[in-house]
Amino acid sequence: MSKLLPGLVDVSEKSEDLDDDAFLTLYFQTAPGRRPSLTALGSAFMEFDRFAGGVLARSDALSNVEIVFDRSESGSLRIVTKAIGSIKKSHLEFLASVIVVSLLVQPLTGIVTEDFWRRVLEQIGYDPRTLSDEDVRAIGAEVKRLQEEDDLKRAKRSFYQTLEDDDAIKGFSALPSDPPGPPDLIIPRSMFSSVAPPISKEDEQAKERKVLSRMPLTLLRPVLKLDSKSSWGFVSGQQHISAKVEDAEFRRKVLKQELNVPLAEGVTLDANVEVTQRYVDGVWENIAYSVKRVHSWRPPENQPSLIPEERD
Numbered sequence: 001m002s003k004l005l006p007g008l009v010d011v012s013e014k015s016e017d018l019d020d021d022a023f024l025t026l027y028f029q030t031a032p033g034r035r036p037s038l039t040a041l042g043s044a045f046m047e048f049d050r051f052a053g054g055v056l057a058r059s060d061a062l063s064n065v066e067i068v069f070d071r072s073e074s075g076s077l078r079i080v081t082k083a084i085g086s087i088k089k090s091h092l093e094f095l096a097s098v099i100v101v102s103l104l105v106q107p108l109t110g111i112v113t114e115d116f117w118r119r120v121l122e123q124i125g126y127d128p129r130t131l132s133d134e135d136v137r138a139i140g141a142e143v144k145r146l147q148e149e150d151d152l153k154r155a156k157r158s159f160y161q162t163l164e165d166d167d168a169i170k171g172f173s174a175l176p177s178d179p180p181g182p183p184d185l186i187i188p189r190s191m192f193s194s195v196a197p198p199i200s201k202e203d204e205q206a207k208e209r210k211v212l213s214r215m216p217l218t219l220l221r222p223v224l225k226l227d228s229k230s231s232w233g234f235v236s237g238q239q240h241i242s243a244k245v246e247d248a249e250f251r252r253k254v255l256k257q258e259l260n261v262p263l264a265e266g267v268t269l270d271a272n273v274e275v276t277q278r279y280v281d282g283v284w285e286n287i288a289y290s291v292k293r294v295h296s297w298r299p300p301e302n303q304p305s306l307i308p309e310e311r312d
Contacts, residue, residue, distance in 0.1 A: 023067060024096045025178045028077040028163075029171030029186055036077065040166035044159055045079075050211060051155035052099050055146060057214035057272045059095060080178050096176040098142045100124055103156065103174050104187060107147060107197050112140060123185035124175055151211045153197040160196035164189065209284070211275045217243070217291070219267040224255060232291070236273075243273065243289035250294040259297065266300025 052067050067081050101120055117140035122128050146152055163169045173183040187195055221233030231242035245251055253259050276288040
């Protein structure tokens with residue numbers, strides 16, 4: 001049985017809270033005696049989070065997963081991340097493989113052979129004796145599909161541009177989980193621009209862009225009309241935002257009171273959110289939010305319902 005394919009895992013396997021296993025590792029090869037600047041690393045981590053978040057947002061797994069910093073290791077600069085939330089471990093490993101391969105391969109056109117994908121997966125640490133043909137084909141197909149997504153292309157390009165701006169960084173790699181030793185596949189600095197997707201004329205002239213991310217939102221103010229175009233109030237991180245909820249099925253369940261939790265201030269949604277950004281003075285600023293899909297929700301603690309109970 002496949003170890004990675006979410007569609008082939010045992011249906012009895014349930015989503016579970018993740019333990020301390022590493023999700024994936026980012027490996028920055030540095031020049032002797034040099035260390036990258038905090039500015040470069042901070043920008044790189046932001047672009048990686050945008051890229052990985054976009055991949056997770058497109059996953060069909062009904063989960064609530066967030067990628068967080070776990071620890072750094074010696075040997076150039078080795079940053080280990082882990083995922084927190086609830087998801088089938090087999091699907092999480094599949095997603096880690098897709099993110100890593102997507103970051104490391106050049107933009108691909110035409111037919112890509114199964115042998116190519118197998119060699120890449122072996123170079124990032126998979127044992128060829130346990131790597132099934134189904135795994136290889138599924139990961140390759142997903143990577144190829146994601147390469148056509150504009151927001152992921154922009155995030156990947158910005159990630160490598162950030163690394164290129166710091167001459168202390170001589171190479172980059174990524175690995176699923178946290179295997180011992182240095183990676184076999186390292187992208188040298190001279191190849192950063194080749195691995196990154198090319199800049200289109202539209203991107204060069206763009207003053208606005210849309211970024212899709214999967215994120216938790218804490219409810220502050222719902223809109224209790226099915227056809228209303230008004231925005232809902234949420235908290236995202238430490239920021240109060242207004243967002244239109246375009247998931248019609250979720251809105252219907254809210255109004256029909258079919259949620260398995262009372263609609264209340266403090267309810268947390270796991271949602272795909274499209275963020276519209278505008279380029280102002282060299283910085284992309286968030287100007288609008290739209291909730292495209294609500295995957296799941298969980299109740300607050302000791303909060304009153306926002307929908308009044310019916311009285312006789």
